[in-house]
Amino acid sequence: MTTSEPTSETDVEVTVNGRRHRHRAPSRLLLSDYIRDTVGLTGTHVGCEHGYCGACTVLVDGDAVRSCLMLAAQVSGAEIRTVEDLAPAGSDSLSPMQQAFHDNYALQCGFCTAGFLMTLESVDPSRYETPEQVVELLSGNLCRCTGYHNIVAAVTEAWNLSRRRGGSDYG
Amino acid sequence: MKPAEFDYCRPSTVAEAVTVLADVESARVLAGGQSLIPAMNFRLTDVSVLVDIGGVEGLDAVACDPEGVTVGATATQTRVLDDDAIAAVIPGLRAALRHVGHLQIRNRGTVCGSLAHADPAAELPALAVACDAVLAVSGPGGDRRIRAADFFSGPFWTTLEDGELITAVRFAAPPAAAMTVVDEISRRAGDFAVAGLVAVLEAGDREMRSARLVGFGLGGAPTRLKEAEAVFVGWAADHPTDVIAEAVVADTADAFDDIHATGWYRREAVAALAVRAARRALNAREDA
Numbered sequence: 001m002t003t004s005e006p007t008s009e010t011d012v013e014v015t016v017n018g019r020r021h022r023h024r025a026p027s028r029l030l031l032s033d034y035i036r037d038t039v040g041l042t043g044t045h046v047g048c049e050h051g052y053c054g055a056c057t058v059l060v061d062g063d064a065v066r067s068c069l070m071l072a073a074q075v076s077g078a079e080i081r082t083v084e085d086l087a088p089a090g091s092d093s094l095s096p097m098q099q100a101f102h103d104n105y106a107l108q109c110g111f112c113t114a115g116f117l118m119t120l121e122s123v124d125p126s127r128y129e130t131p132e133q134v135v136e137l138l139s140g141n142l143c144r145c146t147g148y149h150n151i152v153a154a155v156t157e158a159w160n161l162s163r164r165r166g167g168s169d170y171g
Numbered sequence: 172m173k174p175a176e177f178d179y180c181r182p183s184t185v186a187e188a189v190t191v192l193a194d195v196e197s198a199r200v201l202a203g204g205q206s207l208i209p210a211m212n213f214r215l216t217d218v219s220v221l222v223d224i225g226g227v228e229g230l231d232a233v234a235c236d237p238e239g240v241t242v243g244a245t246a247t248q249t250r251v252l253d254d255d256a257i258a259a260v261i262p263g264l265r266a267a268l269r270h271v272g273h274l275q276i277r278n279r280g281t282v283c284g285s286l287a288h289a290d291p292a293a294e295l296p297a298l299a300v301a302c303d304a305v306l307a308v309s310g311p312g313g314d315r316r317i318r319a320a321d322f323f324s325g326p327f328w329t330t331l332e333d334g335e336l337i338t339a340v341r342f343a344a345p346p347a348a349a350m351t352v353v354d355e356i357s358r359r360a361g362d363f364a365v366a367g368l369v370a371v372l373e374a375g376d377r378e379m380r381s382a383r384l385v386g387f388g389l390g391g392a393p394t395r396l397k398e399a400e401a402v403f404v405g406w407a408a409d410h411p412t413d414v415i416a417e418a419v420v421a422d423t424a425d426a427f428d429d430i431h432a433t434g435w436y437r438r439e440a441v442a443a444l445a446v447r448a449a450r451r452a453l454n455a456r457e458d459a
Contacts, residue, residue, distance in 0.1 A: 002226035004187035006178035006195070027179035027221070030212075049172060050209040054275060063249070063278040069208045070279065073179050074201075074223060119275065139360040140273025 010073035016041065017085040025072045032056040034072035035082060043083040043114050047142070054141035057115040058082050064122035083114035086121065097121070100158035101151070108145030116141045116151060125159045134161070174211035174218075181223040185230070185309050185338060188222050193311040193334030195220045200336055202245055205272065205280035206288045230338065235260055239343045244336070248277035248285070261342045263302060263351035263369060267294040270353065273361045283337045286319075289392070291326045292363035294353060297387035300395060301351075301369040302342040310335035323392035346381070349373045350455055352448040355388070356440045358431065364388040365432045366440040368396075370448040374456035378407040379449060386419075386441045389426040396422040399445055408453045415449060416442035 012025045016039050023038055035044050035058065047055035049068045056067040059081040086095040094102065097120055107113045119141055128134055134155045135148070143151060155161070182188045192198045197219040201207060210216040224230055225245055232243040235256045242251055248268050251257055258265040264282075271277060271285070271294060285295040286306065298304075299319035306317045311334045319340075322329050331337070345351060355367030364387060371383040382403035384396035399418040406415065419442040426437040 002181045002183035004180050004182035004191060006180040006191060006198075006220040006222075008176065008178050010179055026176075028174045028176050030173060030208075033173070050212050051205060051276065054273070057275055064275045065279050066205075066275050068212070069205055069276075071179065071201075071204075071208070071221075071223075073181070074204075074225060123274075136360070137274065140275050 011076065012072045013076050014072075014078055014080055016080045017082060023072075027071065027073055029072045030068055031058070031060075031070040031072050031075055031080075032067035035067060035080070038072070041082050041084050045111050045114055047111065047115075052142070053112070053115070054119065055112050055115040057118045057141065059118055059122055062122065064119045081118070081121070083117055086117060097154070097158045100154040104150045104154035104157060106146060106150040106154035107143075112141060112143045112145075116143070120155060128159060129161065131156050131161060134159075172212050172214060174208070175214055177211075177218045178220045179223065180220065181226045183226055183228065185224075185227060185336065188224055188227060188336055189309055189311060189334060191220060191222050192336060198222055200224055200287070202284040202287075203247060203280040204284075205276050206284070206290065224336070232339075233257070237344065239341055240264065241339050241341045242282045243339045244283040245281055246283075248272075248280045248282060249274070251282055252277060260344050261302060261351075263298050263345070263353055263371065264342065266351055266353040267298045267369070270294050270355060270357070270361070270364070270367075276361070283340050286322070286340060287329065287331065287337050289323050289325075289327050289329050290363065291391055291393075292365075292367070292388040294355070294364070294367060294369070294387060296323050297367065297369045297385040297393040298353065299340065299342065300393045301371050301383050301385040302345060304340050304342045306337050307339045307341070308335050309338050314338075319393075320395075325391035328391070345371045345383075346373055349381075350452045352451055354444045354448060356444070366426075366437040366444070368441055368444040368448060370445065370452070372403070372448060372452035374452040376456065377453075378405050379403045379453065382449075384419075384445060384448075386423060389423050389437050389441065394423060396441075396445070398422050403449060406449060408450060412446045415446050419445050 045055040047053035051066045051069045058067045201221045201223040230243045231245040234241040252268040304319040352370040355364035357364045366388045369385045373381040382400045386394040402418040420438045423438045426434040
């Protein structure tokens, strides 16, 4: 939808985790706040609000993005996925990556976890062969509890990466 | 923080976008928003109207031919980074984009937006200067073209006039035998460089034939290292490195001090990067 008339409120029509939503939102509303406060999905966390920490990472049409660096107005017509969409609906089980995080103690306070999971969800695992490539992939997400080793171990396990490459102590 | 109030529009043509940009004071272009929105969240920039060009048809076009690559205003950095045909024509684009932000930033951030933002520590403006890029600009007075060398006038400052919009940038292919090195010192992966260098180098069998050297993170705008370029020509791996270092230091006399590094450190760092680039290009030639 396009319009060349500047307005202080904007119509937002968007699919979030398969459900359609329609709101009239302030133009200044960030996507992160739209997801949390307007749609009511609080699994997406807001850390730094300037694109540094990656906690607010969600998928917009399949791409991992920082939801604090987008406006709700920009995503009209898009399909959004958040951490609430990862575990199979109507069951108590986790997604394989979530389970691997759990099994490897890849979180402590959990504030950053949704961002890590959504970044991982956005990529094709077959493009990653080594833990070092995973480190590079996850460099846009900050974690202050784990020191990253257990997160890399979880991904290594979930994606079944080689643990013997390059003498790494990851995994 | 959250951005202060502003009005938002999403025009469908360049002409509509230019009309709003020209009519409204403090109207700003929103492309990827990966620098603008943080600045707005911090309330560092005053925006009355945000003109989102994401809905303008055709602005995301990317075209690649043997002479160069044209990247439209809304084409994302990921789109360009992942394109093997582009990397074959302008290897520096892939080399530079690997240093830009992280996956999530590159998924939204645009090549043209990085040029318009003109961060003095950013890689793409330096690459644009090194590759004789030309920016296509539309404004209330019509269309014009600006050479990258004439575009960056200071930190976050360009020669874009009020109401003007970059619609595309064209990077010229370097000589077929040239190697492009994009190297930098930064505190963390994906962060802006403390100091960096783009080098387009043609190595002969033994010595360097031609060099284009552009430093970044040193001053207000990408810094062409002309004395060092002259020293590079004819330099061979068994020549002393001091001559390169001395020339780079002379070229970067106005490198600035800040909390991350002193001007002295920046000059020495770029000198070291220049020596490293020269050796890499000569070694690559030897291996070929």
